[in-house]
Amino acid sequence: LSGPGNAWRRHAEKQWFLTEEEIMKHxxxxxxxxxxxxxxxKEECPFQGAAGKVQGEIILEEHLQxxxxxxxxxxxxxxxxxxxxxxxKKLQTVTPHGPExxxxxxxxxxxRPNPIGLSVVKLIKINGCxxxxxxxxxxxxxxxxxxxxxxxxxxxxxxxxxxxxxxAKRRKKKIPADAY
Amino acid sequence: LSGPGNAWRRHAEKQWFLTEEEIMKHxxxxxxxxxxxxxxxKEECPFQGAAGKVQGEIILEEHLQxxxxxxxxxxxxxxxxxxxxxxxKKLQTVTPHGPExxxxxxxxxxxRPNPIGLSVVKLIKINGCxxxxxxxxxxxxxxxxxxxxxxxxxxxxxxxxxxxxxxAKRRKKKIPADAY
Numbered sequence: 001l002s003g004p005g006n007a008w009r010r011h012a013e014k015q016w017f018l019t020e021e022e023i024m025k026h027x028x029x030x031x032x033x034x035x036x037x038x039x040x041x042k043e044e045c046p047f048q049g050a051a052g053k054v055q056g057e058i059i060l061e062e063h064l065q066x067x068x069x070x071x072x073x074x075x076x077x078x079x080x081x082x083x084x085x086x087x088x089k090k091l092q093t094v095t096p097h098g099p100e101x102x103x104x105x106x107x108x109x110x111x112r113p114n115p116i117g118l119s120v121v122k123l124i125k126i127n128g129c130x131x132x133x134x135x136x137x138x139x140x141x142x143x144x145x146x147x148x149x150x151x152x153x154x155x156x157x158x159x160x161x162x163x164x165x166x167x168a169k170r171r172k173k174k175i176p177a178d179a180y
Numbered sequence: 181l182s183g184p185g186n187a188w189r190r191h192a193e194k195q196w197f198l199t200e201e202e203i204m205k206h207x208x209x210x211x212x213x214x215x216x217x218x219x220x221x222k223e224e225c226p227f228q229g230a231a232g233k234v235q236g237e238i239i240l241e242e243h244l245q246x247x248x249x250x251x252x253x254x255x256x257x258x259x260x261x262x263x264x265x266x267x268x269k270k271l272q273t274v275t276p277h278g279p280e281x282x283x284x285x286x287x288x289x290x291x292r293p294n295p296i297g298l299s300v301v302k303l304i305k306i307n308g309c310x311x312x313x314x315x316x317x318x319x320x321x322x323x324x325x326x327x328x329x330x331x332x333x334x335x336x337x338x339x340x341x342x343x344x345x346x347x348a349k350r351r352k353k354k355i356p357a358d359a360y
Contacts, residue, residue, distance in 0.1 A: 028207055073343030075340050116260060156337055160332045161253075169333070
């Protein structure tokens with residue numbers, strides 16, 4: 001194995017330790033743009049399954065325009081965001097769906113070691129470095145870090161079951177936004 | 181808007197510039213584990229849609245075990261990886277599916293500004309901090325950065341169409357691994 005991650009892999013195998021400087025050098029995210037949405041606070045953001053028809057505008061850095069070639073023929077996108085306002089130390093959390101505490105990897109909460117947000121949005125139009133999309137659930141001004149084409153072949157699992165959420169989603173909203 | 185991303189947002193609005201140090205401090209990824217797979221080189225990795233039955237083992241850092249609470253009832257996971265061997269400067273690339281050049285955001289190539297890999301895997305079993313999964317497509321030793329529950333409600337779009345890929349996927353493999 002080669003590449004900077006090699007040091008981390010050796011670290012994981014207790015063969016070597018990474019310095020703070022090495023981690024900062026190699027494991028770094030570069031925001032590629034922002035998304036503008038109507039949601040100014042997390043209490044306004046729709047929960048899982050409710051994003052529906054809300055539209056947003058992804059504004060990418062101008063120099064990235066070549067990376068959009070052929071994206072216009074894609075109907076759905078994965079939108080990866082970086083939720084810099086999340087608590088990265090939290091390993092368990094409540095969700096908007098109920099008062100139960102879940103492991104953060106069993107939820108879509110922003111509070112997780114790497115606060116990467118993931119959602120599927122419908123692509124409406126591309127204009128230069130601006131992408132108009134539908135079905136957004138992020139806070140206005142959320143940093144965008146990647147865009148990928150969604151492929152029904154490999155990404156659609158209509159029979160997937162998501163544990164606790166299947167029950168919890170039938171509840172009305174019960175949890176105030178300052179709790180999650 | 182508050183939080184460290186605020187500086188970047190002001191930067192995006194040409195109101196302020198981030199120093200290298202600020203970027204390194206705030207936009208940092210922490211590997212949470214590695215995935216072991218049978219694939220030792222990228223020519224061995226299955227392409228989109230072909231991951232099928234291949235099993236892998238995700239080995240997470242021990243201290244993250246509380247974050248797995250309630251994940252055992254989830255059938256499918258999003259696996260987010262960090263492909264540290266990718267070329268982050270590439271904005272266009274060929275793919276294993278054909279000789280045409282695409283924008284990297286229109287592909288699932290590892291070569292992109294933030295080399296985050298995304299795939300859906302089936303969860304077979306959790307044993308402590310080890311997750312046994314099916315349908316893997318990553319190189320052995322790929323760094324894992326996040327795990328999320330897949331929800332059919334919000335993540336399954338069986339009618340999504342992915343542009344150039346719909347045609348290209350019908351071809352036999354034509355591109356040697358050193359080209360992509």
